[in-house]
Every structure is written in structure tokens, then in C-alpha cells.
Amino acid sequence: MTTTIWRNANVATFCGDTPxxxxxxxxxxxRGNEVIWLGADRDLPATLTEESANEHxxxxxxxxxxxxxxxxxxxxxxxxxxxxxxxLQGATYEEIARAGGGIRSTxxxxxxxxxxxxxxxxxxxxxxxxxxxxxxxxxxxxxxxxEVDEARCLRVARRFGEALxxxxxxxxxxxxxxxxxxxxxxxxYVAAVCDWMPRLHAEGLxxxxxxxxxxxxxxxxxxxxxxxxxxxxxxxxxxxxxxxSDQHGAALAAEFAALSCxxxxxxxxxxxxxxxxxxxxxxxxxxxxxxxxxxxxxxxxALREAGVPIALATDxxxxxxxxxxxxxxxxxxxxxxxxxxxEAWRGFTVNAAxxxxxxxxxxxxxxxxxxxxxxxxxxxxxxxxxxxxxxxxQQLIQGGQRVAID
Ligand code: DI6
Ligand code: FE
Numbered sequence: 318m319t320t321t322i323w324r325n326a327n328v329a330t331f332c333g334d335t336p337x338x339x340x341x342x343x344x345x346x347x348r349g350n351e352v353i354w355l356g357a358d359r360d361l362p363a364t365l366t367e368e369s370a371n372e373h374x375x376x377x378x379x380x381x382x383x384x385x386x387x388x389x390x391x392x393x394x395x396x397x398x399x400x401x402x403x404x405l406q407g408a409t410y411e412e413i414a415r416a417g418g419g420i421r422s423t424x425x426x427x428x429x430x431x432x433x434x435x436x437x438x439x440x441x442x443x444x445x446x447x448x449x450x451x452x453x454x455x456x457x458x459x460x461x462x463x464e465v466d467e468a469r470c471l472r473v474a475r476r477f478g479e480a481l482x483x484x485x486x487x488x489x490x491x492x493x494x495x496x497x498x499x500x501x502x503x504x505x506y507v508a509a510v511c512d513w514m515p516r517l518h519a520e521g522l523x524x525x526x527x528x529x530x531x532x533x534x535x536x537x538x539x540x541x542x543x544x545x546x547x548x549x550x551x552x553x554x555x556x557x558x559x560x561x562s563d564q565h566g567a568a569l570a571a572e573f574a575a576l577s578c579x580x581x582x583x584x585x586x587x588x589x590x591x592x593x594x595x596x597x598x599x600x601x602x603x604x605x606x607x608x609x610x611x612x613x614x615x616x617x618x619a620l621r622e623a624g625v626p627i628a629l630a631t632d633x634x635x636x637x638x639x640x641x642x643x644x645x646x647x648x649x650x651x652x653x654x655x656x657x658x659x660e661a662w663r664g665f666t667v668n669a670a671x672x673x674x675x676x677x678x679x680x681x682x683x684x685x686x687x688x689x690x691x692x693x694x695x696x697x698x699x700x701x702x703x704x705x706x707x708x709x710x711q712q713l714i715q716g717g718q719r720v721a722i723d
Contacts, residue, residue: 318349321371321717324358326380329698331667331681337659337698338681345380347688350716355683378711381662381698382682383452383689384643385669388579388600388630390490392439392470393460395426397635410609410637411561414533420460420494423635427460427470435473440480442633445641447483447722448708450691452715454483455630455673457527459490463498464513467491471522482715484689486673488555489517492528492535492543507539511546518550525576525674529557530566537569544573553674559583560605571595577628577672581620582606582613589616593623598672600628601656601664603649604638617654627656628672629664648705658702688717 323345330338344361346354346369354365400413400422413419427435439456446454456474461467467489474487491510499506517523526547530540534557544554553576558566560580567578567588578584578592579600592599599620605611620627629650632638640646647661656664670680678687692712695701701709713720 319371319717320346320348320353320365320369321373322346322361322366322369323373323375323380325377326375326692327377327696328355328380328682329382329662330355330683331382331663332683337662343380345682345688345690347714347717350688352682352684352686352688375692379693379695379697379701380682381450381691381693382666382680382686383691383713383715384450384665385453385673385675385680386446386451386630386633386643386665387455387577387628387669387672388602388632389454389456390459390632390634391442391454391456392435392458392473393423393427393635394430394435394438395423395635396639397422400636411533414494417497419636421497423460424462424494424496428463428466432469432473435470436476436480439473439477442641443477443481443483444722446631446633446643447481447713447720448710449641449643450693450710450713451643452484452689452691452713453486453670453673453675453679455486455488457488457490457493459493459527462491462494462496464509464516467513468517468520468522471517475522482718482720484675484679484715486524486675487522488525488527489514489523490527490529492540494529494534503535503539507535507542511542514546515550518552523552525553525555527555527557530564530569531557531561532564533561537564537566540566540569544569548573555579555672559588563588567592567597571597576674579630579632580605581615582611584616586619589619589623589625592625598626598628598668600630600672601650601654602630602632602638603646603653604640605632606653607649608639609637615654617656626668626671627660627664628668629661630669644701644707644709645705647702651702658699661702662698688714690714
């Protein structure tokens with residue numbers, strides 16, 4: 318295994334109690350895909366210098382852990398620009414969904430696309446995320462909504478790992494919307510989703526299970542059935558909870574020790590308390606809040622006070638958050654949700670790792686961590702949150718290797 322030295326960096330480690338885990342004038346030593354030493358340049362042990370095969374000088378650049386986008390719907394075909402125009406003329410997201418548009422229109426386009434088309438569309442999107450420092454991504458299914466098409470989308474997500482130097486976690490979101498062939502038969506559809514799950518899991522396609530618990534999605538009782546099946550298979554759960562209304566989905570998810578509850582604009586104190594005691598992460602999604610012109614803010618202060626870890630993600634999807642910019646999401650989390658820049662960073666690193674159930678070696682930098690990091694044209698991580706619409710990434714290192722993104 319090759320040992321590599323990365324000298325002269327200002328590193329936000331997100332380890333320890335200092336703000337950002339800030340360590341200026343630092344050197345990182347990697348061996349294989351692991352960080353084996355991280356400390357002040359002057360303290361670098363001579364034995365490591367002798368052992369190293371490569372040395373890179375980072376010229377005082379800012380280094381952070383690779384970003385983890387813990388909530389995306391990257392695999393789909395088509396787009397919803399026409400729906401965007403309709404919404405600008407006054408139609409609401411819920412009205413469009415109830416009229417058979419919305420998620421269902423993306424399902425139709427996705428079913429029509431070949432596996433290779435789905436893969437190349439998704440790879441192009443993932444590369445855009447990587448250009449903003451992403452080294453790990455969660456990918457949900459949910460635009461197939463039949464056993465065959467959900468399996469296709471999950472396989473495409475798995476093929477990412479081969480196509481790109483990117484860590485991928487897959488989430489089965491069969492309970493995203495009711496497909497046309499189950500119109501008015503939500504309970505039958507939920508039974509079908511539960512029936513597919515063991516076979517998809519046996520094929521190794523599922524890392525976690527999610528559902529859309531909402532007036533235009535699934536009830537708490539239906540979500541519970543999906544979660545019970547997940548639990549019987551030993552799979553962790555997550556939930557799209559309280560995005561458009563308070564369905565008390567967060568409390569249900571916490572009952573199942575969910576990894577995360579996502580969106581949460583309408584979550585009440587019961588949901589927050591339940592998440593706090595279950596150790597469930599709150600994943601806030603400023604892109605969807607902004608794009609749907611939501612006015613109900615997620616209760617950041619109450620989540621903070623209850624000690625619920627807060628993560629952020631792009632929620633990339635064609636209907637409610639067609640963004641591929643984690644840095645813009647960090648900026649929006651501060652301007653719109655009044656989070657601090659440090660909270661925004663923790664939201665895309667340490668807390669995002671936790672929302673995916675990744676090992677503690679992911680999302681922070683220190684000896685023993687996975688060697689996933691981003692090198693930025695910036696003096697400090699706060700600069701990257703303050704600016705928006707820039708392209709500040711200099712280098713991306715995944716598993717100790719420099720990544721070339723074409
Ligand atoms: N909530 C969302 O914001 C996405 N899915 C969900 O359950 C939107 C999906 C879409 O509109 O296509
Ligand atoms: Fe989502």
C-alpha cells in the first residue's frame with residue numbers, strides 16, 4: 318500500500334471540540350484508503366517521510382472532509398420544467414400531484430428509459446456533485462414503483478460504485494407515490510412494496526428503507542407496515558416526514574430507531590422529542606423549501622435545543638429540488654434557516670455520515686479516518702458557505718486517491 322504525504326494544508330477536521338476542528342499548518346498522511354497521521358507540519362514523524370512514496374504540497378489550501386450528500390433521488394429520466402411553469406402560473410405542487418402529474422410523470426419517463434440511459438443520466442449528475450467535493454452519496458429509488466423498475470433503479474445506483482470513485486448508499490423508496498396501476502388502492506400498493514422488499518434485499522440492493530409519509534403520500538399506518546417489513550429484514554429506516562403537513566411521521570420513525578427524518582418543516586414538539594431520544598438525525602433540505610416556495614421554516618432552534626443532530630442534503634430530484642450544488646445548500650441553510658456556517662459544514666460531513674449509518678471513520682478527518690477529502694480555493698470553510706455560485710474545488714481525494722472528474 319502506498320503512503321502519501323499531503324503537506325501545508327489548513328484542515329477543518331470536525332474532530333474534537335474546537336470550532337470546525339480547525340488545524341492550520343497541517344500535514345495529512347494517507348496509506349491506502351486511510352488517514353494514518355494528521356497533525357502540525359512540524360510534528361511529522363521522520364519515519365513517515367522515509368516511508369512515503371508521494372508528496373503533495375497543497376500551498377496553504379483549505380481541506381475539509383469529502384462532502385456526504387445523504388438524501389438524493391439521482392436515478393430518474395426526464396425533467397419537470399413544464400411543471401415548474403405551471404407552478405409559476407399558480408398551480409401548487411400538491412394540485413399537480415393529485416392531477417396525476419408530479420412524481421407520476423417522472424415514473425413514466427423512468428420506466429421508458431433503458432438501464433444504460435438511466436446510468437448515464439445519473440452518472441452525469443453525480444459528477445456534478447463531485448465537482449463540489451462530494452465523496453459519498455445516498456441514492457433513493459422511488460421513480461420505478463413496480464418491482465421490475467425499482468430493481469432496475471437500485472441496480473443502476475449500485476453500478477455507480479463501479480463507474481465512479483464514489484461511495485454509494487442505496488435506499489429503497491418504493492413507498493414514494495402510488496403508481497397508476499394501483500390508483501385508489503394504496504393499501505394494496507403498500508402490500509406489494511412489502512412483498513418486493515425481501516427479494517430486492519436478497520439481491521443486495523437495499524441499504525435502508527424510506528417512505529413518503531404525507532397527505533399526498535402514505536399514512537402513518539401504511540408507513541408502519543413498510544417499516545415493520547424493513548425491521549423483519551434487519552434493514553434500517555429513514556422517513557420523508559412532515560414536509561407539507563404534520564402527520565406525526567417523525568414520532569413513528571423514531572419508534573423504529575430511524576437513521577433520519579428528512580424535510581421536517583412541519584414537525585411538532587412530539588416528533589422532536591421522539592427523535593432526540595431515538596438518536597435520529599434531522600436532515601434539512603433547503604433546496605426543496607426554496608423551490609416549492611415553502612414559508613414554514615423547519616424548527617432549527619428547537620432541534621438544536623433538543624440535541625438532535627442536523628444534517629443537510631441536496632434532495633436532488635426533478636420535482637422539488639433540481640439542484641446539484643451542496644455548497645449552495647449550505648449557503649441557503651444559513652440565509653434561509655439561520656444555521657451557522659459551522660452547522661452547515663457538520664450537516665454535510667459528520668452528521669450526514671450518521672444519517673446514512675456510515676462508520677465513524679467517515680465524515681471527519683483524523684488518524685484512522687477514511688481518506689476522503691476535498692481541497693478548496695479558500696482560506697477557511699466559512700468562506701465556502703458565504704459565497705455562492707463559485708467553483709472553488711481544487712482537488713478531490715477519494716480513498717486516498719486523487720480523483721479526475723471529466
Ligand atoms: N419529497 C420530495 O421533496 C421529493 N420526494 C418526496 O417525497 C420530490 C419528488 C418529486 O417531486 O419528484
Ligand atoms: Fe426527497
